[in-house]
Amino acid sequence: MKKAMVTGGAGFLGSHLCDLLLAKGFEVICVDNLITGSEQNIAHIKTDKFTFIKHDVTKPLYLEDNIDFLFQLASPASPIDYLELPIQTLKVGALGTHNMLGIAKEHGARFLLASTSEVYGDPLVNPQSEEYWGNVNPIGPRGVYDEAKRFAEAITMAYHRYHEVDTRVVRIFNTYGPRMRLNDGRVVPNFIKQALGGEDLTVYGDGSQTRSFCYVRDEIDGIYRLMMSDYSHPVNIGNPEEHTILEFAEIIIRITGSSSRISFKDLPVDDPRQRKPDITKARKLLGWEPKVSLEQGLKETIKYFKDVLEP
Ligand SMILES: NC(=O)c1ccc[n+]([C@@H]2O[C@H](COP(=O)([O-])OP(=O)(O)OC[C@H]3O[C@@H](n4cnc5c(N)ncnc54)[C@H](O)[C@@H]3O)[C@@H](O)[C@H]2O)c1
Known part of the structure; x- marks a missing residue:
């Protein structure tokens, strides 16, 4: 073994x-x-x-x-x-x-x-x-x-x-996914926690910066x-499917069925504008590419956070 x-x-x-x-x-x-x-x-x-x-x-x-x-x-x-x-x-x-x-x-x-x-x-x-x-x-x-x-x-x-x-x-x-900490400050748990709690979703800057999750x-x-x-x-x-932070907030509000709105705060220092992996190497060398859709992944993650919030 x-x-x-x-x-x-x-x-x-x-x-x-x-x-x-x-x-x-x-x-x-x-x-x-x-x-x-x-x-x-x-x-x-x-x-x-x-x-x-x-x-x-x-x-x-x-x-x-x-x-x-x-x-x-x-x-x-x-x-x-x-x-x-x-x-x-x-x-x-x-x-x-x-x-x-x-x-x-x-x-x-x-x-x-x-x-x-x-x-x-x-x-x-x-x-x-x-x-x-x-x-x-x-x-x-x-x-x-x-x-x-x-x-x-x-x-x-x-x-x-x-x-x-x-x-x-x-x-x-x-x-992102289950076992992230609710308060770890990263965008996914942050948005989900806010959406489930009916609070405003906090977007830093104007939300046009992109991330891939x-x-x-x-x-x-x-x-x-x-x-x-x-x-x-x-x-x-990583997943090359890019979304603006704003789009992301909107998707989470939709999936959770929350009545939350979006509020804007100043962008932190050195926050990268764009992040998107080129995964040509992973595809070629490892035969790997992401399979789980954002919708599916978010549903599983939201279920986990719901269980944590209301065990
Ligand atoms: N989650 C992401 O999106 C992401 C992105 C890029 C890189 N990474 C890398 O992946 C790794 C895991 O990240 P994660 O998201 O699971 O974070 P995490 O904070 O959940 O896990 C990191 C773990 O390392 C442990 N740790 C920290 N310092 C230690 C030390 N000195 N000795 C022993 N244990 C120590 C922590 O207690 C924790 O359990 C990290 O190296 C991180 O830099 C994560």
């Missing part, structure tokens, strides 16, 4: 990844310090093939068992979190990734880094392909996350080139396929 370790495994994406790996017959070790995650996300897992270790990956970790795959997902991910935890965010991207690469090297394990579309910053080209180097403000408030991930990519490639660690880098674009099941499938591929350069995994 193959063994996989998932750091950040008690988070939104990590917990879905643990579910998929267990379903595929892996033994799974989940490592998380719960800084933004929750044991609630893994409470449903009842098998002796699953181990949870509460640990901060910026500190050294000694594993008794050998592992075959290491997924490095640990990092605050929502802007609210990394603006509140700037040093922890830089440390987990830098020291955490370094420590985990050390474990992968020692175990001869394949290593996957969860990177982000934020490495493209406020992009000057649209859509963004993996060849684009990005437009990041290193000293802006968001720089702590963007630059941590850029460093993490650089050290991952260095371990690949100089220590011959078998590495993968996934650039994740906005993903990928449903979590598709995202995790793409991450898994990349890990199992033989491609060691970064690959975008």
